Amino acid sequence: MIKKLGLLPKLVIGIIVGLILGAFCLKAGLEWPISLLKTFNGIFGSLLSYIIPFIIIAFVAPGIAELGKGASKLLGIATAIAYLSTIIAGTLAFILGKALLPVLLNGNTDLNTIDNTVKAFFNIDIPPMMGVMTALVTAFMVGLGMANIKGKSLYNVIKDFQNIVQQVIKVVIIPLLPIHIAGIIANMSYAGKVASIMSSFGKVFILIIGLQTTYVVIQYLIACQIAKRNPITSIKNMLPAYFTAIGTQSSAATIPVTVRSVLSNDVEEDIADFVVPLGATIHLAGDTITLTLASMAVMMLSGQAVSFAAMFPFILMLGVTMVAAPGIPGGGVMASLGLLEGMLGFGGMQKSLMIALHLAQDSFGTASNVMGDGAIAIIMNSLSRSEKL
Numbered sequence: 001m002i003k004k005l006g007l008l009p010k011l012v013i014g015i016i017v018g019l020i021l022g023a024f025c026l027k028a029g030l031e032w033p034i035s036l037l038k039t040f041n042g043i044f045g046s047l048l049s050y051i052i053p054f055i056i057i058a059f060v061a062p063g064i065a066e067l068g069k070g071a072s073k074l075l076g077i078a079t080a081i082a083y084l085s086t087i088i089a090g091t092l093a094f095i096l097g098k099a100l101l102p103v104l105l106n107g108n109t110d111l112n113t114i115d116n117t118v119k120a121f122f123n124i125d126i127p128p129m130m131g132v133m134t135a136l137v138t139a140f141m142v143g144l145g146m147a148n149i150k151g152k153s154l155y156n157v158i159k160d161f162q163n164i165v166q167q168v169i170k171v172v173i174i175p176l177l178p179i180h181i182a183g184i185i186a187n188m189s190y191a192g193k194v195a196s197i198m199s200s201f202g203k204v205f206i207l208i209i210g211l212q213t214t215y216v217v218i219q220y221l222i223a224c225q226i227a228k229r230n231p232i233t234s235i236k237n238m239l240p241a242y243f244t245a246i247g248t249q250s251s252a253a254t255i256p257v258t259v260r261s262v263l264s265n266d267v268e269e270d271i272a273d274f275v276v277p278l279g280a281t282i283h284l285a286g287d288t289i290t291l292t293l294a295s296m297a298v299m300m301l302s303g304q305a306v307s308f309a310a311m312f313p314f315i316l317m318l319g320v321t322m323v324a325a326p327g328i329p330g331g332g333v334m335a336s337l338g339l340l341e342g343m344l345g346f347g348g349m350q351k352s353l354m355i356a357l358h359l360a361q362d363s364f365g366t367a368s369n370v371m372g373d374g375a376i377a378i379i380m381n382s383l384s385r386s387e388k389l
Contacts, residue, residue, distance in 0.1 A: 011359060014178035015185050022189020031118060034190045037183030039120040044180050045348030050126040051168060052338045053135035057142070058165040059335055060321055062158050063281070064143025078275055078380050082283035083319050085372060089215055089285035090315030093292035094308060096211055101293070104203040105300050118187060132342030136321070169334060181356050184349060197301070204297045205361055211293070212286050212368040219285075219375035227382040229265070237264040238374040245367040251280035254370050262374050267381040275380050279373030284322045286368025287332035287358075291318060294357040295340060298350050314343045332365070333358035 005013075025033050130138070146155045188197055217235070224231040241261040245254045255276055262272040292315060299306050322335045333355050340346040340354055358365070 010178040011181055011356065014180075014182035018182040018185025018187075019189050021182070022186040022191075025186070026190050026192065031190075034118045034186055035121055037179075037186055038118050039122060041180055041183040041187075041352070042120045042348070043124050044176060045352065046124060046126040048173070048337065048351065049341070049348070050128050051165070051173070052132060052341065053128050053130045054161075054165050055169075055334055056132070056135040056321065056338045057139045058158065058162040060136070060139035061143040061146065062155065062162060064140065064320075065146035065155055065158075066281075074271075074380060074384060075274065075278070077383065078278055078376060079282060081376055081379060082279055085219065085283060085376070086285050086288050086319040087315060090288040090292045090318060091312070092215065093211060093289045094296070094311050094315065096207065097293045097296040098306065098308075100207060101204070101296055101300055101306075104207070105200050105297060118190060132338040135338060136317075136342070173334070177355065177359070180352055184352055184356070200297065200301065201357060204293060204357070208290050208293050208361060209364050211289050212364055215285060215289065216368055216371045216375075219372050220378075223375040223378040227378050229378065234265050234374070234378060235371075237261055238371055241370050241374065242367045245370040246363040249362050249366050251366055251369050251373070254366070255280055258370050258373060262377045265374065265378055267377045268384065271381045271384055272377055275377040276373055279369070279376055283372055283376060284319070284332055284369055285372045286365035287322060288315065288318050289368070290358055290361060290365045291333065291336055291354070294354055295344060295346075298346070298353055298357075299344065302350060304345070310344065314339055317343065332362075 021033060021037075025031065142154070142158065146158070217231075220231040220235050223229075224234055238258075238261045241254055241258040244257040245251065248254050251258075258276045258280070259272050262276055263269060267275075292311065295314070296306050296311070317339050318336055321339055322332050337351055337354075340351055346354070
């Protein structure tokens with residue numbers, strides 16, 4: 001029965017179990033169950049750190065290679081628009097977060113004190129084979145190289161390696177996440193701080209979904225201004241894709257419905273056929289909003305300074321690193337773990353919280369991405385018709 005549940009229900013069960021177990025252990029004066037979970041979390045976090053460089057190479061390198069092979073002028077324009085949209089989304093998230101998060105999170109608990117409440121029985125260190133920045137540079141070098149050579153041997157090897165890493169994520173990382181989250185929540189509950197933390201993240205969720213919705217409207221106002229169309233009608237025509245994305249939690253799985261919705265907005269079939277699959281891979285404005293605001297909240301709750309100088313490079317890299325992210329729920333955050341660690345200095349618990357926060361609203365982030373793909377298709381259709389004239 002449990003195996004048939006989706007990831008989000010399992011995470012909810014993990015949170016509930018963690019809350020109950022932490023509260024019970026605190027009342028009964030039992031520390032060993034929390035220490036046991038802390039031991040598991042330490043090992044899981046170490047495994048996660050080990051696999052991050054592989055995730056970066058396995059998904060970023062072929063993603064860059066695939067983009068680089070496209071010679072079409074329209075493909076280049078669509079890629080530029082998608083990337084610009086992602087960067088604007090992240091920048092707006094930073095501005096909103098900088099203005100509102102200090103007020104929403106004011107007086108809440110420092111995450112660092114929670115992490116030190118209980119000690120693990122033992123630690124197993126699994127050092128990564130290379131650093132995060134080394135993996136990023138390697139991925140760029142290999143990706144650009146594969147895009148410019150005639151042979152496909154290395155590309156096929158990297159794609160096979162990508163399948164291996166994706167299986168590790170599906171078979172090991174994702175199934176163990178609910179236990180990991182249960183351990184984090186139990187630790188918070190045992191420390192007596194869970195109510196304030198949950199309250200903080202609840203406010204962050206509202207902020208994230210509010211900005212995602214607003215950004216979708218902005219995208220259609222711009223697209224329909226360019227194409228001389230009614231934005232309300234265009235958004236209404238895209239709603240089947242929006243609700244399908246909420247159910248599937250995958251832009252790729254929603255492609256057939258997205259194409260039909262885009263066609264209903266009077267977009268030519270050849271434009272829809274290349275913009276929608278491309279957008280499902282590279283246009284991740286909804287995920288960028290989530291990761292930017294959530295990372296800022298985690299940084300503030302950890303006592304870290306949040307500055308535009310630190311966040312803007314992170315946003316720029318997000319737009320590239322999440323290219324061709326695993327086609328599974330949470331693929332975007334998995335691909336971004338290296339940036340969180342290497343650029344923002346996130347530790348094990350902070351990265352785990354980011355995974356939980358992202359997965360909890362992944363449906364809305366995916367739906368926002370899909371709606372944005374529809375707006376880009378309208379723009380590209382207008383540009384294509386202008387060129388033909």
